[in-house]
Structures are given as C-alpha cells and as structure tokens.
Amino acid sequence: MGYLSTICVLSCINIVAVLGLAILTGYTGLFSIGHAGFMAVGAYASAILYMHFGVPFYLALVLGGFAAGLSSLIIGYPAFRGAGKLRGDYFAIATLGFGEAVRLLLNTTYKYVGGAYGLTEIPGLTTLPVALGVAFLALIGAHNLMRSEHGKNCLAVGQDEVAAQMMGVNLFTTKLKALFISAFYAGVAGGLFGFYMTYLSPSNFGIGKSSDLLAAVVFGGMQSLIGPVITAFLLVGIPELLRFLLDWRLVIYGILFVVVMVYRPQGMLGYREMNFRWLWAAIRWLKPGKPKQAN
Amino acid sequence: MEKHDAAKASPNVLEFKGVSVQFGGVRAVNNVDLTLARGEFLGLIGPNGAGKTTLLNLISGAMPPTSGEILFNGQSIVGISPDRLCHLGISRTFQNIRLFPKMTVFENVALGLHARPNYSLTDALFCTPRSIRREKQNIERANGLLDLVGLSAYAKKHAGDLSYGLQRRLELVRAMATDPQLLLLDEPAAGMNEDECGNLTKLIRSIHQEFGFGVILIEHHIQVVMELCRESRIYVMNLGEILASGTPMEIQNDTKVINAYLGEKRTTNGRTRRQISRNC
Amino acid sequence: MTFFLQQLVSGISIGAIYSLLAVGYALVYSVYNFTNWAFDAFMVTGAFAAFYGITLFFMPFAVAIVFSIVMTVGLALFVETTAYRPLRARQAPRLFMMISAMGASLAAVNLANILFGGAFRKFPDIATGAYRIAGVSVGKMDLFAAAFSCVVLSLLWWFLERTKLGLGVRASALDTVTAGIMGVNNNKIALIIFGISGVLSAVAGVFFGAKYAVFPYLGLVTIKAMIGSIIGGIGSLVGAVLGSLLLGILETMISSYVSSVYRDLISFSILVLVLLFFPSGLMGAKRVDKL
Numbered sequence: 001m002g003y004l005s006t007i008c009v010l011s012c013i014n015i016v017a018v019l020g021l022a023i024l025t026g027y028t029g030l031f032s033i034g035h036a037g038f039m040a041v042g043a044y045a046s047a048i049l050y051m052h053f054g055v056p057f058y059l060a061l062v063l064g065g066f067a068a069g070l071s072s073l074i075i076g077y078p079a080f081r082g083a084g085k086l087r088g089d090y091f092a093i094a095t096l097g098f099g100e101a102v103r104l105l106l107n108t109t110y111k112y113v114g115g116a117y118g119l120t121e122i123p124g125l126t127t128l129p130v131a132l133g134v135a136f137l138a139l140i141g142a143h144n145l146m147r148s149e150h151g152k153n154c155l156a157v158g159q160d161e162v163a164a165q166m167m168g169v170n171l172f173t174t175k176l177k178a179l180f181i182s183a184f185y186a187g188v189a190g191g192l193f194g195f196y197m198t199y200l201s202p203s204n205f206g207i208g209k210s211s212d213l214l215a216a217v218v219f220g221g222m223q224s225l226i227g228p229v230i231t232a233f234l235l236v237g238i239p240e241l242l243r244f245l246l247d248w249r250l251v252i253y254g255i256l257f258v259v260v261m262v263y264r265p266q267g268m269l270g271y272r273e274m275n276f277r278w279l280w281a282a283i284r285w286l287k288p289g290k291p292k293q294a295n
Numbered sequence: 296m297e298k299h300d301a302a303k304a305s306p307n308v309l310e311f312k313g314v315s316v317q318f319g320g321v322r323a324v325n326n327v328d329l330t331l332a333r334g335e336f337l338g339l340i341g342p343n344g345a346g347k348t349t350l351l352n353l354i355s356g357a358m359p360p361t362s363g364e365i366l367f368n369g370q371s372i373v374g375i376s377p378d379r380l381c382h383l384g385i386s387r388t389f390q391n392i393r394l395f396p397k398m399t400v401f402e403n404v405a406l407g408l409h410a411r412p413n414y415s416l417t418d419a420l421f422c423t424p425r426s427i428r429r430e431k432q433n434i435e436r437a438n439g440l441l442d443l444v445g446l447s448a449y450a451k452k453h454a455g456d457l458s459y460g461l462q463r464r465l466e467l468v469r470a471m472a473t474d475p476q477l478l479l480l481d482e483p484a485a486g487m488n489e490d491e492c493g494n495l496t497k498l499i500r501s502i503h504q505e506f507g508f509g510v511i512l513i514e515h516h517i518q519v520v521m522e523l524c525r526e527s528r529i530y531v532m533n534l535g536e537i538l539a540s541g542t543p544m545e546i547q548n549d550t551k552v553i554n555a556y557l558g559e560k561r562t563t564n565g566r567t568r569r570q571i572s573r574n575c
Numbered sequence: 576m577t578f579f580l581q582q583l584v585s586g587i588s589i590g591a592i593y594s595l596l597a598v599g600y601a602l603v604y605s606v607y608n609f610t611n612w613a614f615d616a617f618m619v620t621g622a623f624a625a626f627y628g629i630t631l632f633f634m635p636f637a638v639a640i641v642f643s644i645v646m647t648v649g650l651a652l653f654v655e656t657t658a659y660r661p662l663r664a665r666q667a668p669r670l671f672m673m674i675s676a677m678g679a680s681l682a683a684v685n686l687a688n689i690l691f692g693g694a695f696r697k698f699p700d701i702a703t704g705a706y707r708i709a710g711v712s713v714g715k716m717d718l719f720a721a722a723f724s725c726v727v728l729s730l731l732w733w734f735l736e737r738t739k740l741g742l743g744v745r746a747s748a749l750d751t752v753t754a755g756i757m758g759v760n761n762n763k764i765a766l767i768i769f770g771i772s773g774v775l776s777a778v779a780g781v782f783f784g785a786k787y788a789v790f791p792y793l794g795l796v797t798i799k800a801m802i803g804s805i806i807g808g809i810g811s812l813v814g815a816v817l818g819s820l821l822l823g824i825l826e827t828m829i830s831s832y833v834s835s836v837y838r839d840l841i842s843f844s845i846l847v848l849v850l851l852f853f854p855s856g857l858m859g860a861k862r863v864d865k866l
Contacts, residue, residue: 094846105840144421156395163389163395164406166386166387167406167410168411168473169378223397247689251689255678257674258657261662
C-alpha cells in the first residue's frame, strides 16, 4: 500500500508540473526545456519559507509558485518582447540557460539553501490526500483557464502567431501569461515534491526532469490537458515497474520524441477537448432498460 | 469606445500620403497616394509583384513604410503594432490562407471577439458569473456570424479540415468578428471557379451593405472586382506605383492600364476582345 | 596587466571553440530557421571518437581528428535523415522540429552516458606545455586549437563563397523554396549543411575534450555557442564567430574577477542582457514574415 501511495503522490506532483508545461508548450506552442528550474525555485522557496519564516504550508506552496512565476519573467520579458520568427528559439535557448543557471545558483548558495548538500529535514507534509487535492484543483484550474478567452488566445498564438496578432491578440502579454501560469504550476509541484521527499538537492532538477515533463506533454498530446495528465501518471508508474529500464529512460524518450513527431505528432490524445460526453454515452449504454427501436 | 469616436474625426477612413517602402535596393512601393472614404469599397488590382499585398501589410501594421504618412481616421498609424491596429478597427484576410488549422471553425471566428480578453484571469480561473455571461455572449455572436456566411453546420470542425472555398469564407467571417471599420481582403477569390466567384461576390456585397465598413479588395479575378466596385473606385498598381484610379469604366479604357495589365485590344473576326495580359 | 592579457588569451581560446560550434549552429539556423538541439550530441561524439581513437586504437592525433570527424558526420547525417528530413518534407511546425531535435539529443547523449559512463576522461598528453609570449602563458593546445579553427573556418568561407555547391547553400539560406525551383537539390544541400555542422562540432569536441575533459554531458557547452550566435546576431555566420569570441572573452574576464564557479551564470546573464538591449545582436538581420 505504501508503494502504491508513493506512486500516486509522485504522479500527482508530476501531473501538476505537466499541466503547467502543457499550457506553455501544448497550447501556446512555446518550447521549454528548463521547466525543472521553475520546479526548483518553487521547491526551495516554499521549503525555506516554511522552515525559516514560519509561513503556513499551503501559503508557502502558493508563494513558492509565485516565486517561480516571477522568476519566469526574467526570461519571458526579454525573449517575448520583440517580433519575428526568431523569438521562439531565443526563448527555448533561454529556458535551457535558465534551468542550468538555477541549478548552479542552488549548488553554490549555502545560506538557507544548503548548496550541493541540499536542503534536509523538510517536514513530510505532502500526504496522499494533499497531493490528490492539489492535483485535482490544478486540473480544474487549467481546464477553466484553457477554456476561457485567455486560453483560446494562447491556442491561437500556438497555431499561428502572426495571424493571431493580426486578429488583435497581443503576443507579448499572452505569452507572458502562459509562461507565468506554467511556471507557477511547476513551482507548486516543486513545493509538493520538497515536502514529500523531505530532502531537496539541486540535482533533482536537471535536464532529465525537464525532459520527463516534456515527454508527458509530447506523448500525451498537444493542445490537450487530459492526455498529458494520463501520460504523467504513466511515466511515473511505468519506470517504477520496469526499474531495470531506468537508466535507459531518457534514451527511450529521446527516440520516442522523434518517432512521435514523425509518425504521430498529435500524441495520444492531442487536439481533443476534454469533455465528458464519452462518460454520458457509456452510462447510457450501460443502463438496463428498453432496447432502442431501430428507425 | 475609442473606435467610433475617431470615426467622427475625419471623412476619410484611410489616407496614404507619399508612402514608399524600400527593401534593400528594391522599391516595393513608390510614393503612393490613396484615399478611402467611410464605407467605401475600393478595388486594388495589378500584376503580381506590383506591391498590392505590401500596401495591405503597411495598413495592417505588418511592416512600417520607409517614408510617407499613413492616416487612419485622421491619425497616423505608422509604428503601431498589428494587434493594436486591429482594435482600432483594421482587419484583414491573407493571400495564403492563415486560419488556425487545429481550432474549430467556431473558435476561429470567436477569436476576433476576444483577442483582447473581456474578463480577467481570475475570472477565468474561478469561472465567475461574469465570465460565464461573457462566454454566452461570445457564443451568440460567433454563431450569428457563422449563420451569416452559412458556416453554422461546420462549427465544430477543425478549420484545417474544411474545403478550400469554405476556408476562404471562414477567413472572411473571422476578419469580420473583430468589428472592423476597414476590412482588407487579399485575393479572397483566389483559386475559385466561376460559380464560387459568383457566390463569393454576392456574399461580400451583402456583408458590405449590411455592415458598411470600408473595404480594400485585392483580386485577380477581374469580374469579381468589376462587379463589387461597380459603384466605386479601383486603383491599379504596377511596379509599386499607382498607375491609375477611377471607376471601373474609366480604368478599363485607360491606355496605361490596358498596356500594363488588361492586355492589348485584339481584333479577331471583326470583334475586339480583351485578353488578360500574360504577366498576371 | 599580464593577468588581464592572460585572461584575454584564455577567453579567446575558449571563444574559438564556441565559435566553431556557433558557426555550425548558425549555418543550420540560417537555412532551415530552426535550432539543431542535437548538435551537442555531435560534439560529444567528436570528443569520444577522438578519445577512443587515441586510447584504444593508438591513432596519432591528426588521424584521431579525422576519425572523429568521420564518426560525427555520420551521426549528423543519420539525425538529419531520420529526425529532420521527414518533418521538413511535411512543413511541420517549428515546435515539432525542436522536439524531434531534442529527442535526438537526449537519445544520443544519454546513450553515450550508458555506454561510456559519466567519468571524466583526460586526453593523454598530446601537446601540453605552453609558450610564454610577452609574459603571458599560451598553451600549445590552445594555439593549435585556435589555428585549426581558423583553418577550418577559412575553408568553410572558401566553400561558401567560391564554390558552386556553396552558392547553392547560400541560396537555400535565403529562400529554400526558390532555390529548389532553381535546381538546387534541397536534400543534398541538407546533407552538406549537416555534414559541415558535424565537422565543426567534431573539431570543437576534440579540442574541448583535449583542453578540459571528455564526458557525456560536455555537450552542454553548446548553449554557449547558441548564446554567442545570439550575441552576434542569429543567422549571421560572421556574427556567430564574433559573438562567440566576445562571449568567451567576457565570460572568462568576468569570472576571473568574480569566481570561476559562476561562469555559466555569467553567460546566462549576458544572454538576458543581450535579449533586452540588443535583440538583433551585433550583425543580425531583421526578417520580415511573408504575409
């Protein structure tokens, strides 16, 4: 039971972070390979706020998220400001740099942070109900956001930003919004992670972690929330079950990225709105009652 | 609303004064003067490479002019970003269709209604009554627009899956969703056969009559332009310059235009026929 | 003063390695408008191939370089044909191409990690020792690296400016579609471009490995090359060289006064500053979207 509980908690944490990346990459089309950096900011910020400044747990999580969101502006503001095709790549490069810069800073700062030794003795406040609750809220939130006008604007930017701009979408603010929100999600996930593992080390948040998140979005499907959510769960569960493949995990992901992009870019459930029509249809089908008359 | 206040300021919705665009050594647009009155329907024709799309790009803010003034409702719009221009009332379609392929027809149209969001992120996050109300409005208006052009049946289809003719129509109605005062149409009839052209012409005419915005229409199908601009003007461009302007009758008989674009008069069997010149 | 000069020399020598990578990156970018994330894998392949060439097969250094180039170009062509070409043919969105490139990079680099282990390997002593010029110590390997880079870049310049194939490459850089219509074989050009990228990455990998160490994640250095390219103006080859040299110098100078540990942080800060204040870089060309 404890083992299953671990997988569930880690899955929930993964789901929250993946939802963030889905908003940024799956919907708004912005490639990021540094999302682990945002997780790190949130993780350390919330842990430190709780342990050294007496901030209550949930507030610390939220503040950690905000810290991550604010840090995202460091790359978002310069990278999104100008116009032109070049900007997407600038941002991607900046995310890589950001992830590494954060890790470097964490490795070399010792006050509060613990440097390369890490941050220890964090209370294990992320229980299964907490993780499930946060993940659930995160999913509802992301769903509401993406269904709203803001979300549709992000979507348009992801599909054809030039046309979106011509139709009146402000590219700069839209991208910045998407980035902030996705960083916030990653920060909260990082916070949950810290309070679960009770120990944080900069090495938890390297390119491997960023790649894990990206994998969930790519395999789960672009422009979809439910696809990446399911994949986020699978990508925690499967490597646990197939321990021997753990080292090969990234190699397999790498190959699958290419394969998916070439053969099935929509991933598992890409481009599908999350709705529950299938659920109602299944319920109707299962209900015993008068057989339908053929017309 | 700033849009309609500005409208009262000037009789002309659009003015070009001595506008030029230079790309390196090439003058894509050379000293162009142009006026468009409120609600007027202007045709813009000319051979490929004449600078017509560049003109549209200038108006929609995709690029700045190298020199000259561009006035919209009496105010200079040089250097204003395309999204801001859209809010001021300029909207357009594209030579190569630029729909959002993986968004539904409905979503494509609705974008024009909410490109500038009408409620805050927090409203969106918590599904407040305000956001729900606004979404209902959006749905009504978007569906109304789709009805107008006969695309209601396709509302839930991905725009990329539509046939070419329907995509053109969708582009048109998407541009209208932004409530423009000036609509720029870049070859809306491209690739269409005669029937489709006829339908499109009827559609554009009825839309123009109902909504009354100014239109600049670039087209190579001369029948479409002549038909739509019957009661207004056509500008003819060649090599970045305005060659001639006037009513359809006038430009059809203008020798410069004939030589550059419409083709020389040919006499066959005692009847004169005009041929579209080879360089269109 | 000597300290300053010493740092300058040091900065130039690392800048030279960055510029080799940056040119390879800028070349691919200027033609295909996308970032070849996999070129860190190219660099790693170059480094490891040379390393094993020398240690396992006892090749002389010159032969090892050639061997490394061959292996790397092989990888580059493989990645181009499997991960990029199918997407280009479909005109896939740039996001998809970036994901594919990232995939290639992940697969190759982590495979290297599994096969060779993460230990830092030192090249056996090849050209150690240094010359003293005006009181400044200039490593022999650094000189060699700088000289070799010059040679390689000159060859590249000659190829692009003076040969017919090079003309085809430059035409493709301006307008791939038209170049194709004009008879340029786009697939062949792609192979050439990635081949060149492979050569440059291999040489950079060898010298980096010789200067520091060989390990699977040395490809992270390529981000410096990308930053250098941005400083110089993305898409410009000359800019890539200048930008990378400048980055190498700045990075070395600043970190010598602050602390060498913060080297990467300094580059990142330089990137942010450049994006904020010099978005087109030193020599960048503005590109207008075709509407």
